[in-house]
Amino acid sequence: MNQFQYVQPTKQKAAIEALVKNANAQFIAGGTNLLDLMKHGIVAPEKLVDINKLPLKKISHENSSLRIGALALNSEVADNKLVLAKQPLLAQALNAGASGQLRNMATMGGNILQRTRCPYFYDIALPCNKREPGSGCSALAGFNRMHAIFGYSDKCIAVHPSDMSVALAALDVTVVVAGPQGERQILFTDLHRLPGDQPEKDTTLTRGELILDIIIPDTPFAQQVHYLKVRDRASYAFALVSVAAALATQNNIITAARLAMGGVAHKPWRLSETEKSLVGKPVSEKTFQEAAEIAMRGAQAFTHNAYKLKLAPNILVEALKTAAGIA
Amino acid sequence: MSIDKNAGNNQPAAENNNGLPNEDRRTFLKKTSAVVALALTPPTVLKAASMDEKIAAAFEQVKITLNINGNRHKLAVEPRVTLLDLLREDLKLTGTKKGCDYGQCGACTVHVNGQRVLACLSLAVMQDGKKITTIEGLAAGEKLHPMQEAFIKHDGLQCGYCTPGQIMSAVACVREGQANSEGQIREYMSGNICRCGAYPNIVNAILEVKNGGQKV
Ligand SMILES: Cc1cc2nc3c(=O)[nH]c(=O)nc-3n(C[C@H](O)[C@H](O)[C@H](O)COP(=O)(O)OP(=O)(O)OC[C@H]3O[C@@H](n4cnc5c(N)ncnc54)[C@H](O)[C@@H]3O)c2cc1C
Numbered sequence A: 001m002n003q004f005q006y007v008q009p010t011k012q013k014a015a016i017e018a019l020v021k022n023a024n025a026q027f028i029a030g031g032t033n034l035l036d037l038m039k040h041g042i043v044a045p046e047k048l049v050d051i052n053k054l055p056l057k058k059i060s061h062e063n064s065s066l067r068i069g070a071l072a073l074n075s076e077v078a079d080n081k082l083v084l085a086k087q088p089l090l091a092q093a094l095n096a097g098a099s100g101q102l103r104n105m106a107t108m109g110g111n112i113l114q115r116t117r118c119p120y121f122y123d124i125a126l127p128c129n130k131r132e133p134g135s136g137c138s139a140l141a142g143f144n145r146m147h148a149i150f151g152y153s154d155k156c157i158a159v160h161p162s163d164m165s166v167a168l169a170a171l172d173v174t175v176v177v178a179g180p181q182g183e184r185q186i187l188f189t190d191l192h193r194l195p196g197d198q199p200e201k202d203t204t205l206t207r208g209e210l211i212l213d214i215i216i217p218d219t220p221f222a223q224q225v226h227y228l229k230v231r232d233r234a235s236y237a238f239a240l241v242s243v244a245a246a247l248a249t250q251n252n253i254i255t256a257a258r259l260a261m262g263g264v265a266h267k268p269w270r271l272s273e274t275e276k277s278l279v280g281k282p283v284s285e286k287t288f289q290e291a292a293e294i295a296m297r298g299a300q301a302f303t304h305n306a307y308k309l310k311l312a313p314n315i316l317v318e319a320l321k322t323a324a325g326i327a
Numbered sequence B: 001m002s003i004d005k006n007a008g009n010n011q012p013a014a015e016n017n018n019g020l021p022n023e024d025r026r027t028f029l030k031k032t033s034a035v036v037a038l039a040l041t042p043p044t045v046l047k048a049a050s051m052d053e054k055i056a057a058a059f060e061q062v063k064i065t066l067n068i069n070g071n072r073h074k075l076a077v078e079p080r081v082t083l084l085d086l087l088r089e090d091l092k093l094t095g096t097k098k099g100c101d102y103g104q105c106g107a108c109t110v111h112v113n114g115q116r117v118l119a120c121l122s123l124a125v126m127q128d129g130k131k132i133t134t135i136e137g138l139a140a141g142e143k144l145h146p147m148q149e150a151f152i153k154h155d156g157l158q159c160g161y162c163t164p165g166q167i168m169s170a171v172a173c174v175r176e177g178q179a180n181s182e183g184q185i186r187e188y189m190s191g192n193i194c195r196c197g198a199y200p201n202i203v204n205a206i207l208e209v210k211n212g213g214q215k216v
């Protein structure tokens, strides 16, 4: 790891200023993604701004929403009584990620902003537009088993690795951030971007912006939920494909639905069209099969990931069945 | 070394250092290494330069206090040193193992303020004031911890390389209340990889401790 300076500000303003002043400074929270990237030589910040002294750990329920501080640990959130009662989908997605040790270190903000696990992003000897803009995408004609089937560009076909973010994409979440220009709120689904011509940019955050809180509103679809993740081994592996499903039903008729997929795109892939198509339909395997067809429209695979075209709709159907209680 | 202690004071919370501002210090460090890099420098200059390097090194050290296995350690560490390297290289507590160094195997599992974490993905400077327990601190004097006893009884190891991490993780797993069945243990112990495949015996050891109801 390269040398770097270390500061631990106690004031939000100082933390943000430290990033604005130094283009090579970076926030560190749990460090489980950033230190990994630094050890691999993928990033080399000159200065680490440790944000752990900022008061951003609180989990509360007010104004019909759950509010979770950016520094709340993944394990704390997954075990929290309010979270389990109000948003069980979030707890399920958190527990599907990483390991007991890592969840004790990883924070909400860091989890959202973790970077791709594309093997070419990690291999600093090979071209990667995300790591080194303009160098090319090695995955296009390379080993692309883990890669995207939706929303990619000819510059980048990497996927976002976070499980938790898939659940957040489904739950109509808002993210509160603070930057040099003050605070603003961003819809979670607008936070991550598609690669387009700038795959080096994962998000729409601007320089120095700090995630403060995430806000999850109470909704009618918060209780009939399921997070289903398929991976290469039973546990402790990133998703090949995952689905977050949330339903509201009345007399066996679907009144609202929320769906997002992981492991298929550069950002958590929200399925708005599919959600709309479900409303008014009866809870049945047939309904869910039809939904899966809609969900997969426009999907296109590469040499090694055509299996996702079959796996993804199957997982979607299973997740919906489990959420609806007919699995 | 005779350095003005305040000149390069790099305390963790020091956004406004009372000595050189951070950016100046960075430039200073860069210049210093440039000087050292000059190949044909006369010996006297070289000597002065390497002295500068020492001062520079001191500037970069951060003072921290850790409680490790019940002992207070006052340390000065470079920001880039991981808790794992600090334990193994500086304090010679080599019970904690380095398997992958990238968070993938669990061999480096220790407890920080009672929670299991990976020492290879933790910076030592970020642990200031915390309480660390390693495998060396688990036994009560000569008396092994019940989890250590159970691993021996059930042959929960072959080569033993993953074992300190397995045991630290297992103790935490029971404390967290995540060791109620074989399935749950396998899920919540999945962050600890065993190349020798001692998993069935590890699970049995944990089940025995859990079902024995002793305080762990
Ligand atoms: C072996 C291994 C397996 C894993 N498996 C999974 C898995 O199966 N599923 C999964 O979802 N994840 C997995 N992870 C990833 C893990 O979830 C992330 O590393 C973790 O969530 C990152 O959180 P952190 O607090 O440690 O982030 P850090 O490493 O501290 O930070 C990550 C990034 O976020 C930025 N940042 C952090 N907090 C803020 C904030 N509040 N505001 C602005 N910027 C911020 C940092 O600057 C940095 O760029 C795995 C990781 C490892 C090492």
Ligand code: FES
Pocket: B097, B098, B099, B100, B101, B102, B103, B104, B105, B106, B107, B108, B109, B118, B119, B120, B121
């Ligand atoms: S050495 Fe830390 S997880 Fe492998």
Ligand code: FES
Pocket: B156, B157, B158, B159, B160, B161, B162, B163, B193, B194, B195, B196, B197, B198
């Ligand atoms: S006992 Fe050899 S790696 Fe686990």
